[in-house]
Amino acid sequence: RMKKIAVLQGDYIGPEIMHAGLEVLKLASENTSFKYRIYNYPFGGEAIDRYGEPLPEETLKGCQDSDAILLSAIGGPRWDKKRVRPETGLLEIRKHLGLFANIRPTMINKVLAEKSPIKAEVLEGTDFVIVRELTSGIYFGKPRELDAKLAIDTSSYKAEEVERIMRVGFEMSRHRKKHVTVVDKANVLATSKLWRKVAEKISEEYSDIKIDYCYVDAAAMKIITQPNSFDVIVTANLFGDILSDEASVLTGSLGTIPSMSVGVRGPSLYEPIHGSAPDIAGEGIANPISMILSIEMMLRESFKEYEIANNIAQAVEKTIEKRFLTPDLGGVATTNQVVKEVIKNLKG
Amino acid sequence: RMKKIAVLQGDYIGPEIMHAGLEVLKLASENTSFKYRIYNYPFGGEAIDRYGEPLPEETLKGCQDSDAILLSAIGGPRWDKKRVRPETGLLEIRKHLGLFANIRPTMINKVLAEKSPIKAEVLEGTDFVIVRELTSGIYFGKPRELDAKLAIDTSSYKAEEVERIMRVGFEMSRHRKKHVTVVDKANVLATSKLWRKVAEKISEEYSDIKIDYCYVDAAAMKIITQPNSFDVIVTANLFGDILSDEASVLTGSLGTIPSMSVGVRGPSLYEPIHGSAPDIAGEGIANPISMILSIEMMLRESFKEYEIANNIAQAVEKTIEKRFLTPDLGGVATTNQVVKEVIKNLKG
Ligand SMILES: [Mg+2]
Ligand SMILES: [Mg+2]
Secondary structure (H helix, E strand, C coil): CCEEEEEECCCCCHHHHHHHHHHHHHHHHCCCCCCEEEEECCCCHHHHHHHCCCCCHHHHHHHHCCCEEEECCCCCHHHCCCCCCHHHHHHHHHHHHCEEEEEEEEECCHHHHCCCCECHHHHCCCEEEEEEECCCHHHCEEEEEECCCEEEEEEEEEHHHHHHHHHHHHHHHHCCCCEEEEEECCCCCHHHHHHHHHHHHHHCCCCCCEEEEEEHHHHHHHHHHCHHHCCEEEECHHHHHHHHHHHHHHHCCHHHCEEEEEECCCCEEEEECCCCCHHHCCCCCCCCHHHHHHHHHHHHHCCCCHHHHHHHHHHHHHHHHCCCCCHHHCCCCCHHHHHHHHHHHCCC | CCEEEEEECCCCCHHHHHHHHHHHHHHHHCCCCCCEEEEECCCCHHHHHHHCCCCCHHHHHHHHCCCEEEECCCCCHHHCCCCCCHHHHHHHHHHHHCEEEEEEEEECCHHHHCCCCECHHHHCCCEEEEEEECCCHHHCEEEEEECCCEEEEEEEEEHHHHHHHHHHHHHHHHCCCCEEEEEECCCCCHHHHHHHHHHHHHHCCCCCCEEEEEEHHHHHHHHHHCHHHCCEEEECHHHHHHHHHHHHHHHCCHHHCEEEEEECCCCEEEEECCCCCHHHCCCCCCCCHHHHHHHHHHHHHCCCCHHHHHHHHHHHHHHHHCCCCCHHHCCCCCHHHHHHHHHHHCCC
16 A cells, blocks of 8 residues: 655755655665655744644644654754744654654764774674653653752653553564663662563563663663664663763764654654754755665664665665765765765665 | 871772772872871671671771771672671761762773773863762652552752752862863753752852853763863762763773762762772782772872872873783783882882
């Protein structure tokens, strides 16, 4: 059946990189059995300009009715003084779709790794994802209190919240290296003890997948010293926030990292981790790699189109190796030149 | 006046490295105005063997009555099956002395940095300390609840707890690079908002010192990408736990990192961050550097003996540069050879 892809092209460099990504998708799926249709919806700043709100009803309906959602990047100085902020749209769409897990891959490309603070020999073979819980934990727990003398934050997790995110991790690991690492602080925290108990239980359903546990402080070391020892890291909201930012610098460039958000029901959402780069919008030099790899991730995770995904992945790798790089990566290529080279490198 | 130093020589390699450190202290303070006396007390496993408890009354009294406390490392398999654990002594002494701040330096030695996962050019000029709050935050907050369906942890901070640790950070920075960075998550957490408010207030008393703020996820990146941009990081218990372990791998060896714990009243305690290494105890090859640098830190922070401390620091650096390294650092030197070389490198 024809897959429906909701496209939110966003603001500033958003439309440029989305256009680039969709070009690659089109060529890569030509002459394959993968059929899709693109549905464009206004979102973020663009939607505020046209409809006065960042997430119009039509956009939400379209997203809910789709098989996957592609988002580029939204927001920027144009809406700084508006009553409604583009970012509000993100919060709303997360809530409506029940996006509870955020997933970021860390993969190493040798050319980009020249810019990494980590030594090349340490990075070799690194290929892991961090599955971060997104709707609970200490960022959302109640009570939260603050007066002049005392402040209180609460972290809480329900077993069912841990269960669903553990399943995301195990499912993801199944078509990877079959190794899940739960990162927690179970020697101290009650929430971490619950995480371990639930993880242990769910792991029985996945007997082909190895599970181990790592304290968050040890994990912060190991991400630097032995990044290639991980496959799928599953962790709570706060720990995931810290560790996925730490891991992002390993690659040598934030401009190439995609992400996926998984919903309780309905489609997943794919987007670059970088922003809308107002300073270079319209110049035709925005780096399209993170958007292209977001599309690759969509093909893999939402549509199980591993062949097309692998084809795009190797084409991107070849393009970077041939040093077709935009200025943010130290090169002189335009967005168009990068896209053309990626398409050239696709296997017939 | 003659300074009293309480010495807890500890278990396994403990006595070996303590002996080594005290040799260096003796020679380094010869012909200076710094006068001290050593008081040895049983502590940890040794104290369990002799008195049936890890922190005998006499030891606690001696520590409370001292100007500074040196601890090597305690515990090990010999007490694994005992009713009382050596580590209980640590918890008790922390409580009795009110040790509320733990401080770890991150300094780079070029020879050891060859073993660091981080590139040499990134590490250049790195010299910072992390001041971690040790008695409050999410590791101690109540309520803490755990049943099959739900778990809760509580993080709380009192303004006075933040105030006293901010002062530790500012005081420390005064004889360093005069730059304090508060690491928090003030865009979300109430406790972090309190930290910022208190930090802002205390910083008015230290107008010669620059203060800035960094979110914990950004700090986890910056410790790897720009470690030389920090001087004194002050942060909450959990964040400090994660970040100081992350920072420890920058140096290339845990065997050289000292630490300091600051009390509400009375003396501070200095100790290596490494353990009692039962596997190499008695072989005369234990690495004494972390213990020697703990003594250096004591001279600097408790006694303001900057000249003697600097003399020891440069002697250690020279010793490492000449590759007098114990096996854990990839060398073949014995503990004694390292100590003799450090002493040889002291400036007359
Ligand atoms: Mg973050
Ligand atoms: Mg730790």
